[in-house]
Amino acid sequence: MAIMTIRDAILQTLHAEMERDPDILLLGEDVVGGNGTAGGPEAIGGIWGTSGGLYAKFGPDRVIDTPISESAIVGAAAGAALAGKRPVAELMFADFVGVSLDQIWNQIAKFRYMFGGKTRCPAVIRLVYGAGMNTAAQHSQSVYAMLTAMPGLKVVLPATPADAKGLLTEALRGDDPVMFFEHKTLYGVKGEVPDGDHRQRFGEARMVREGGDATIVTCGRMVNFSEKAADKLAADGIGCDVIDLRTTSPLDEEAILDSVEATGRLVVVDESPPRCSLAADICALVATKAFSSLKAPPELVTGPHSPIPFARELERAWVPSPQKIEAAVRRVLAAG
């Protein structure tokens, strides 16, 4: 076990897997950096620091700087995957799904089905997402609900360094397309990471803590916020089950339903506007499949139905906070 950041867990996993599997190639803007400049290509390692040293080690055929052309980046990943490789494409911001959605949604996600189950498209798209850095409306979004809705994709959101390694390794060894979400505020989060081979199976939620009084279902940055809320509540003798989904597609329905069957109280925390969200999805799952266990109306803690604002005070008001989560838990406990 080594202690490292999520950033380093991702970088080291890329190093290890690219060494192991010569079919892996990496594509993205500035994943090398310095190409075509006096400074020269020098593996600045992407603006997020998750590709340092790869170019030096694996060379220009496997680590490829691209122009600002996200459709072509994702489309190239699609084609490389059909051609038998394992491309990893980086979207510098998940918001750039806007300029590349077709290749994700109508191409990568649908190939296998449209082609009668006879093809594989193991492309891994890395998407840097989330609010918290005041990057405003076009650089802060949590795009996972949109992609979770799309049959054919797997959607993965590590919240710890160990899961970053385990889930990325799993993505790179699996045979389906994976949308790998990296929260920009979590890169610096440190934690223990298992040495050697470490795969985290998809569709297996992480029970962050067990409390028994209420169930908090969440993912990404909101796991930590939910823990903070749970700490506060614990001080008052209220115990929460906190479930980190790890992957939203496939979804660990069992973990959610089991917990709600025990607690009868559901709070879903989702860094996203409310409509047709993951929060709504989880709520609907519980309402349809664990209805009789519910002792109170579920609470959804999301952002408002608005774009994400720039100013610190506004962004803070937009993002679900530990305080709001805590209040929601108290409401589900007070009701019913």
Next chain:
Amino acid sequence: MAIMTIRDAILQTLHAEMERDPDILLLGEDVVGGNGTAGGPEAIGGIWGTSGGLYAKFGPDRVIDTPISESAIVGAAAGAALAGKRPVAELMFADFVGVSLDQIWNQIAKFRYMFGGKTRCPAVIRLVYGAGMNTAAQHSQSVYAMLTAMPGLKVVLPATPADAKGLLTEALRGDDPVMFFEHKTLYGVKGEVPDGDHRQRFGEARMVREGGDATIVTCGRMVNFSEKAADKLAADGIGCDVIDLRTTSPLDEEAILDSVEATGRLVVVDESPPRCSLAADICALVATKAFSSLKAPPELVTGPHSPIPFARELERAWVPSPQKIEAAVRRVLAAG
């Protein structure tokens, strides 16, 4: 009152509104047709027959054939709207949101908010959507949930000729961007259309029928399927409230909650895969806001978590059917 098809209701509304308001312009692929050919521009009226005669009447500056460049089509609508016009842009298939999402999601939807509430972007995007014509995975999708999730957009889905006129008129006179969904199998549906000025306010659902035993919430083509199911059930003495949402953003929460409060039974019918869907959204609304009225777990009737297949037998199995709706209603009545 004249009897006409949805196709004609849309076409006539475009004629009437373009006559009334010189700021309206229309953009799209083949909305004129024949440009640059020996046959010459001749207002073939788009492949859906919803723009015939507009070019002849309003000329090339207001009725504009475009290259196959959906990002530029929607982006041009965005720019024209900021510049004070009322552009109507046609996406020949709603699936082409894939190649134009950024302009819808990160531009049109966000301008007003990002710019501090000081701008208007009254662009109307017409999207031809839905399964039922065996157009397979890339030409059959119901994209409304994705767009309903996006703050800043209004999402409109007429299911009758009267609503096609009323909602399109409202879209063209309002000041916000509107995603106007036209179901490809509904163009030929006939019905009465009010003469003269007819505006249908957004956020006002249509109570298609009242029955009192169970609530069916739906929209688009599924309204008709739900009515068929309700007819069958009525024969057995089971009365359904059938609610046609008309607009999913804004959403008529009151109509839904009122009905469920009376019936205690909810079935949502949604021509879409299940995850993070409109069905889940409506279910979550009811579970959080009318929990105590619910007498049974809600039922969601959607397509499966798969792309839409081509072959007749498969497409029919994919799309929610009157039979499945009927069965779902019987289940919510049997439960709880």
Next chain:
Amino acid sequence: MQLSREELVGAYRRMATIRQFEERLHEEIKTGEIAGFTHLYAGQEAVAVGICDQLSVEDMIVSTHRGHGHCIAKGCDVKAMMQEIFGRAGGTCKGRGGSMHIADLSVGMLGANGIVGGGAPQAVGAALAARLDGKGRVAIAFSGDGACNQGTTFEAMNMAVVTKAPAIFVFENNHYSEHTGDAYAVGTARDIASRAEAFGMKAWRANGCDYFDTYETMRELLDHVRAGNGPAAIELDTERFFGHFEGDPQRYRGKGELDRIREERDCLKAFRAKVAEAKLLDPADLDAVDAEVAALIEAAVVEARAAPAPDPATVADDVYVDYY
């Protein structure tokens, strides 16, 4: 011309197969048995065959909504294709894809595509994959004169140049995107090829209604790309014999246009004339090929019509390799 007798007969057979496949579909669609959109390739056979005849099975192509010709030229099974278009369980894609989504990776056919411009970036990725293997394989994107205006196509050309990928952009200019002429929709000082040149790749032009011109020009191009010079483009002047989709009234055509192009721009007629003139093949040999092909197509239709539909219970299969 260095083609052997056998190669010539093969080329003719492939072109005739496409032609008869499409002519027959044109008839079958009228019966109402075939669902969805069908875009026929007839008229453009010399392009698909003139190009694919020089590819190995390891070379890859990505196709368009008008993909039947590319599929047949690259070696997809004609009977399975027919079943697919009929929506049968035994189709190339088990009836899930239909006319617009035929793929067979085992012959290097990476997929038809219902999204105009969807394929071009994929060819760049396939080309980058090919380069990694170092076996000199190439990847080809077929695009129409309409698709050449989609942003993805431009991005792909630029990215191919930047990454020096062995990608080839084939622009089949049949002069129409749906009901709009290339004279309107393609903004350019000269032609589509010149736009590719402006991206910094070498581009060729050929008569896409002439197998031999297409073949020869493409040979030069392939030599250039296989030699490691990065991507290249070719624009082919060609004709589509039917409507955009089946059912299209084609009001955009000039008076007598269809008759004229069938008379003057038929690649099969031209092929026959050339090989006869050069005394390379006997017309009777080609008649025999026509007959063979007719039998194949007839059998394909008969089998497709009789073949079982997909089982509705399988509707949600084949989405993932595994989903847990």
Next chain:
Amino acid sequence: MQLSREELVGAYRRMATIRQFEERLHEEIKTGEIAGFTHLYAGQEAVAVGICDQLSVEDMIVSTHRGHGHCIAKGCDVKAMMQEIFGRAGGTCKGRGGSMHIADLSVGMLGANGIVGGGAPQAVGAALAARLDGKGRVAIAFSGDGACNQGTTFEAMNMAVVTKAPAIFVFENNHYSEHTGDAYAVGTARDIASRAEAFGMKAWRANGCDYFDTYETMRELLDHVRAGNGPAAIELDTERFFGHFEGDPQRYRGKGELDRIREERDCLKAFRAKVAEAKLLDPADLDAVDAEVAALIEAAVVEARAAPAPDPATVADDVYVDYY
């Protein structure tokens, strides 16, 4: 050169305002008070000002992530901009947008844009809108050498040519897209302008570090577009004096590059030298302008720092004009 004394002083004032605005932000950002991403425009002032000086308030521009210069040149209020960048309620966008999303429709500034390539299609639409009014207005899209590779930019150029829209594509080639050089990322036989030419529009080239060259070249271009000849493009060779965003270590720069461009390619220095040489303005006049501008910027920062933050309770306002 037919510019009046007053015009010259105005041009210098606008360029100096941009420069001092950016130099000051560079300092303020170090204090940690300014949140988010800030991309500074310093070095490129001659482009924004040389172009916008010839536009009326009715002409429209769409800008980029590096938009401060375009905003100031087009007439946005400097103090409101400063408040916006500081995230204050009194900012141009009430603190909702920040550096990357400043817009002021009242002066024809249709918006900065965080999406690279997002603006180009919008300029085409604005140009089509302008044409409808028949007043000879134009719409301009500013794009970088990085943005010129985004599919939207290509689509926009093609659509502008096809629709003959009075749209102008301004390519500010500062030779970097983030940390990558144009020599790598822009695939082209010649330059960015030549790609625009291949789309069938006339394109110009100018020295974007020289106000006068930019101005004169743009005048020709504007005459061409206002005369109804459809769209046009211009590529400007320019320099960015700071990093891509504040905080960028700029390891891609050559040794001494920053010193050299500040010495040899500073548009303000060049402007001063030219007007002095031609005896059009006195250095003292320009010093006075510098002092005025310094006072303005100081006041803007002082006010912004003291200004109230937005009320968190308003977070979900301003999404719709009305929502029912």
